[in-house]
Amino acid sequence: MSISRTFAARLMALLVIVGLAGCGASSAPTTAPDAPATGAKTYSDMVLCYPQLGAESDWRTANTASIKETAATLGIKQLVFSDAQQKQENQISAVRACIQQGVDVIALPPVVEDGWDAVLTEAKNAGIPVIIVDRSVSADKSLYSTHIGSNMVLEGERAAAEFNKMMPNGGAILELSGTTGSGAAVGRAKGLRNKLNSNITIIDSQTGNFTRAEAVPVMQALLKKYTPGTDFQGIFIHNDDMGIGVIEVLKAAGIKPGDLKIVSVDGTRGGFQAMVDGWFQADVECNPLLGPQVFELALKLMNGQPVEPEVITNETVYYPENAAELLPTRKY
Ligand code: AHR
Numbered sequence: 001m002s003i004s005r006t007f008a009a010r011l012m013a014l015l016v017i018v019g020l021a022g023c024g025a026s027s028a029p030t031t032a033p034d035a036p037a038t039g040a041k042t043y044s045d046m047v048l049c050y051p052q053l054g055a056e057s058d059w060r061t062a063n064t065a066s067i068k069e070t071a072a073t074l075g076i077k078q079l080v081f082s083d084a085q086q087k088q089e090n091q092i093s094a095v096r097a098c099i100q101q102g103v104d105v106i107a108l109p110p111v112v113e114d115g116w117d118a119v120l121t122e123a124k125n126a127g128i129p130v131i132i133v134d135r136s137v138s139a140d141k142s143l144y145s146t147h148i149g150s151n152m153v154l155e156g157e158r159a160a161a162e163f164n165k166m167m168p169n170g171g172a173i174l175e176l177s178g179t180t181g182s183g184a185a186v187g188r189a190k191g192l193r194n195k196l197n198s199n200i201t202i203i204d205s206q207t208g209n210f211t212r213a214e215a216v217p218v219m220q221a222l223l224k225k226y227t228p229g230t231d232f233q234g235i236f237i238h239n240d241d242m243g244i245g246v247i248e249v250l251k252a253a254g255i256k257p258g259d260l261k262i263v264s265v266d267g268t269r270g271g272f273q274a275m276v277d278g279w280f281q282a283d284v285e286c287n288p289l290l291g292p293q294v295f296e297l298a299l300k301l302m303n304g305q306p307v308e309p310e311v312i313t314n315e316t317v318y319y320p321e322n323a324a325e326l327l328p329t330r331k332y
Contacts, residue, residue, distance in 0.1 A: 041302045043074040046105070048298055049098035050079060053111040053135075054086040056179075056210045057241040058268040062332030063109070063134065063288035070291030086179065086209070088112055095119050099126050105298040108144075109134040112181040120144055129301040133294055135183030141309060145301055148293055148311040152184050155284045156191020158317050159236050159263045162282040163200055166261045170199025171233040173261075174222055176246060178210040178238035184286075185210075188238050188265060203232055208242040215245030223253055234261035240271035240283065247279050267318050269330045275323035283323075285315040288332060 050067050054060060064081075071079040080098055084090035088111050098106055099122055106128055110116060113136060120143035123130050132147040163173060175192065178185035189205070196202070204222060208215030215237075226232050228250075237243040243264040250260070257278030264271055267285040274280040293311060300307050318326065 043076045046076040047078045047103045049103040049106040050081050051091045051094035052083050053109050055083055056086055057239055058270055059266050059288045066289045066291035070295050074295055086111055088115060092119050099123055104302050105129050107131040107133050107294050110137050113138045113183050131297050146297055146307045146309055150286045150313045152187025153191040155265055156188035157195040158284045160192045160195035162263045163234055164197045167200055172201045172203045173234040173236055174232050175202050175205035176237045176242050177205055177207045180207050185238055192236055210239050212241045212245040215242035216249055219246045219249040228255055228260055237264045240264050240266040240268045243274055244270050268332055272323045272327040272330055275320040283318045287313045287315055
């Protein structure tokens with residue numbers, strides 16, 4: 001009898017303790033809402049592969065810096081960085097090496113849109129999530145986790161709107177395009193054609209491969225073929241680096257700032273300087289500072305959390321009116 005009374009007392013005490021513990025758990029969480037769940041991976045566990053497509057422009061240099069600086073600030077375990085020198089085969093080899101190494105996440109800025117299916121399938125089969133960064137790919141969306149970057153079609157449409165404003169009575173323009181087959185060049189060309197008024201004709205379109213050096217001979221050849229002012233009144237240039245090459249050629253040919261309507265893309269310091277100097281009438285922003293968002297997405301993927309399938313960068317158009325004031329604040 002006394003044994004069973006003792007047992008009952010002990011049981012009661014135990015129930016009270018369990019009950020109190022239960023109340024405590026429901027009314028006062030022991031972890032902050034944003035703290036990672038127990039066992040969740042953190043930045044210090046992360047091995048991220050970034051097979052950069054090249055170093056063709058100031059935009060690209062800023063993108064590389066943003067990735068490297070963010071990796072260092074967050075203290076990730078390892079950043080596996082490579083430079084493919086604008087060659088898709090180099091990027092594919094770099095991705096394969098990362099799969100072999102067993103990285104946690106691959107963040108891929110693809111040089112061109114097509115030709116990724118095989119290697120993306122390999123990454124998927126290895127269980128490594130892929131974030132497509134900057135330019136788009138044509139591969140099926142099931143082969144990668146998300147895409148973060150600019151709306152390149154919108155950038156082309158914004159450029160068209162500038163020509164429509166500046167050339168209300170119509171005219172002719174040239175187009176200096178980016179890397180053939182790249183999401184950036186395809187999108188910008190499409191956007192321009194989507195929105196350009198029907199009284200403005202694109203009389204020629206040539207690629208300068210997004211580099212200053214390659215834009216120079218292309219513009220020189222175009223000047224041999226067409227007379228500025230007579231045959232064409234404007235130029236749409238797919239990035240600021242090529243724009244700076246074009247300015248060199250125009251200067252050498254005796255053309256003055258403002259003789260032609262020029263719209264470029266990126267919003268680099270070089271582009272801002274070209275607006276200050278009167279060469280560009282507008283610069284459509286394309287933001288390379290994607291590091292913080294890329295790593296945030298990568299951490300979510302490492303922890304099996306859901307991510308948006310498409311993350312579009314918020315961008316604008318810059319004008320000469322306040323270019324001098326903004327130039328010192330530009331980060332790239
Ligand atoms: O994909 C983004 C583009 O690539 C930028 O506009 C250009 O400068 C870069 O080379």
